[in-house]
Amino acid sequence: MTIGSVFGQKVWLAPDPVNLDDSVTIWVDIKKCDRQQLAGSTDALYMWTWNPKEHAVGHPLNNGTWLASNDALKFTSAGNDLWFYRMVPTKFYECTKADLYSKGISLLLKKKDGTGSAAAGEDKTEDLILKIDAPVTGPRKLYSFPGLVLKDSLSTSPADVLTIYYDRNLETNDTLKDKTDFYCVVKARYGASNTEYIYFIDIDKLTAADKGVAGVVPQMKMTDLNNGKFKFSFIPNRLFASKNANNLKITAVKFKIMRGYIRKTYDIVAESPEYWFNSCQ
Amino acid sequence: MRNKLIYTMALALLVVGFQGCKPEPKVLGPKVSQIDGIAGNWVLSKVDQIDVNVQLAFVESDTLLDVSDVVLDASVGTPMEINFDKGKSTFSVTSGTGSDMINFSAGTWNFDNNEYPSYLIFDKGLSTEKNFKMIHPVRPQDEYLIVNVNKMCGNKRTVSYHLWFTRKN
Numbered sequence: 001m002t003i004g005s006v007f008g009q010k011v012w013l014a015p016d017p018v019n020l021d022d023s024v025t026i027w028v029d030i031k032k033c034d035r036q037q038l039a040g041s042t043d044a045l046y047m048w049t050w051n052p053k054e055h056a057v058g059h060p061l062n063n064g065t066w067l068a069s070n071d072a073l074k075f076t077s078a079g080n081d082l083w084f085y086r087m088v089p090t091k092f093y094e095c096t097k098a099d100l101y102s103k104g105i106s107l108l109l110k111k112k113d114g115t116g117s118a119a120a121g122e123d124k125t126e127d128l129i130l131k132i133d134a135p136v137t138g139p140r141k142l143y144s145f146p147g148l149v150l151k152d153s154l155s156t157s158p159a160d161v162l163t164i165y166y167d168r169n170l171e172t173n174d175t176l177k178d179k180t181d182f183y184c185v186v187k188a189r190y191g192a193s194n195t196e197y198i199y200f201i202d203i204d205k206l207t208a209a210d211k212g213v214a215g216v217v218p219q220m221k222m223t224d225l226n227n228g229k230f231k232f233s234f235i236p237n238r239l240f241a242s243k244n245a246n247n248l249k250i251t252a253v254k255f256k257i258m259r260g261y262i263r264k265t266y267d268i269v270a271e272s273p274e275y276w277f278n279s280c281q
Numbered sequence: 282m283r284n285k286l287i288y289t290m291a292l293a294l295l296v297v298g299f300q301g302c303k304p305e306p307k308v309l310g311p312k313v314s315q316i317d318g319i320a321g322n323w324v325l326s327k328v329d330q331i332d333v334n335v336q337l338a339f340v341e342s343d344t345l346l347d348v349s350d351v352v353l354d355a356s357v358g359t360p361m362e363i364n365f366d367k368g369k370s371t372f373s374v375t376s377g378t379g380s381d382m383i384n385f386s387a388g389t390w391n392f393d394n395n396e397y398p399s400y401l402i403f404d405k406g407l408s409t410e411k412n413f414k415m416i417h418p419v420r421p422q423d424e425y426l427i428v429n430v431n432k433m434c435g436n437k438r439t440v441s442y443h444l445w446f447t448r449k450n
Contacts, residue, residue: 145346146332146440155439159381160432161330161348233351280434 011107011128016150018132020089020097026130028109030081033125038081041123043111045083047073048124051106052099061092069112083109105130141170142257142271153276158188158236158250166257166269169228175266181259182222183213184232188240189252189274198243203256203272214260222257230257236277252276315398318420319390320367325360325379326425327445328352333431333438345443353378363446365390372403382430382442385411401428416443424448 010032014025026047030038038045046069055062064070075083089100110124133151145163149155156162164184171177187199200217201210210216219239222230236250244250257269330348353360361377373387374380383403391405392398393412398419400412413428426446431438 146330147334149334155334155434155437157432157434157439160440161346161351163346163348233346233348235351238357278434278439280439 010125011130013105013130013132018089020100020132023086023088026085026087026105026107027078028075028083028125028128030083030109030125033128035121035124035126037116037120037123038109038111038125040081041111045075045077045109046070046112047075047085047107048110048114049073049105049107051129052095052103053093055094066110067113067115069110069114075109100132101134104132139167139170141167142269142273143167144275148275152274153278155278157280158253158277161233161235162253162275163231163233164222164255166222166230167228168230171269173266173270175264176259176269179259179267180224180230181214181261182224182230182257183217183220183260184222184255184257185213185217185220186234186236186239186253186255188236188244188250189254190240190244190250191248194251197254198240200243203254206262206268211262213258213262221260250277312396313420313422315392315419316367316395318418318423319365319401319426322362322364322449323426323446324362324449325353325377325444326447327443328379328382329443329445331441331443333441348442352382362449379444382444385409 009029011026011028014027018024030036030041046064048063048069050063060070061072062070063073073085075085077083089095089105090097093100093105107128107130108125109128110122114122114124116123143165144154145165146154146156146160154162164186166182166184168176168179168182185201185203187197187201187203189195189197200220201213214221220232220234222232224230236253237244240250252274254272254274256272259267262268327347327349330346332344332346335344357378359377361380361383362375363372363383364375365372370389370391371387372385372390374383374385376386385403388404388407388409391402393400393402398415400414402410402412404410413430416427416429417423417425419426424447426448428444428446430442430444432440432442
């Protein structure tokens with residue numbers, strides 16, 4: 001199960017990373033959906049899917065009709081408004097893995113008869129989109145030590161040392177190719193809700209006042225390894241101690257590499273990944 | 282006849298020569314005690330982090346990173362120290378940077394085997410017992426005590442550290 005499932009996603013695939021030629025499970029958490037018409041439903045729920053491919057009428061895995069879904073697309077309840085469906089994606093959709101990476105999976109859940117009522121609307125969820133990332137191979141521009149164990153998850157906790165590497169040799173932004181004054185500006189997601197952040201600079205809402213990066217976060221300067229690579233090592237709990245007065249649990253860190261003084265947006269590395277920690281502290 | 286005499290003399294010289302090369306027998310000194318070796322004060326001087334999830338490593342840096350600069354950041358404080366009392370089998374920790382790696386302030390210590398120790402055991406037999414694998418022997422002449430610390434989440438090892446303590450006596 002992806003860590004994202006624990007922290008608020010309404011639909012996800014397990015295992016993660018996924019092998020699309022093997023059995024996978026699509027999970028839907030009705031409680032997290034925008035439309036709540038199916039919350040607490042004791043009726044069977046069915047998948048209605050159209051991406052990467054919608055099977056034609058007569059195909060055994062066709063959606064059926066809106067008034068009578070195909071029983072082959074029936075989800076199983078895991079209780080507490082959690083529903084799942086097992087499939088081998090490339091076989092189910094009769095497509096290639098490339099189709100799944102480029103189009104993802106689009107679906108919604110509905111009752112067998114999705115008509116619902118005039119007052120509450122149709123008995124369905126909103127459209128649910130599953131994006132599936134192609135596996136990463138070869139050199140990476142941004143990576144960590146210890147490495148990721150899942151797509152965006154570390155095995156370590158925020159009490160452990162985390163090192164972020166930036167390989168400028170793989171930079172496609174010409175402005176940065178000969179620069180060395182890099183800062184790894186980090187913000188931390190914390191608290192039980194997983195929706196709050198602590199930071200010295202909000203990397204998601206940079207303003208003109210933030211251009212003097214070197215003066216605001218000197219502690220986040222990256223070390224030049226003199227081979228085109230730069231690194232920044234830190235202990236998240238220690239780095240954010242002054243911002244975390246109540247010692248709330250840090251669940252993830254998001255970072256952006258930028259120069260010590262931002263003159264234009266080209267002084268910032270485009271990517272801004274977020275890494276999740278394990279559930280232990 | 283003359284040739285036979287020459288051969289005999291050459292053979293005799295060869296035998297004498299070989300005997301001259303025979304190494305002198307060496308006598309080993311008394312066996313060193315690692316209990317004596319660990320006794321005293323040690324200060325944390327180096328920390329290596331080990332990525333336990335790397336499945337294919339070509340060079341050491343794929344799996345091991347020296348993180349001393351971060352853990353032992355001098356601006357945060359002085360490094361932790363630990364004292365091993367030989368007579369009482371007790372230890373005490375002077376808190377400092379890196380203390381959270383051990384998470385002990387005092388207790389008892391043992392080796393798993395006093396002659397050939399592989400593990401250093403803190404609080405043996407108690408609910409707080411922890412075993413630290415020794416990376417290197419700790420004889421009286423050894424400058425470092427190096428132990429492996431595994432961080433766990435449930436039953437899963439998440440990351441390891443090698444803690445290098447330097448003798449402070």
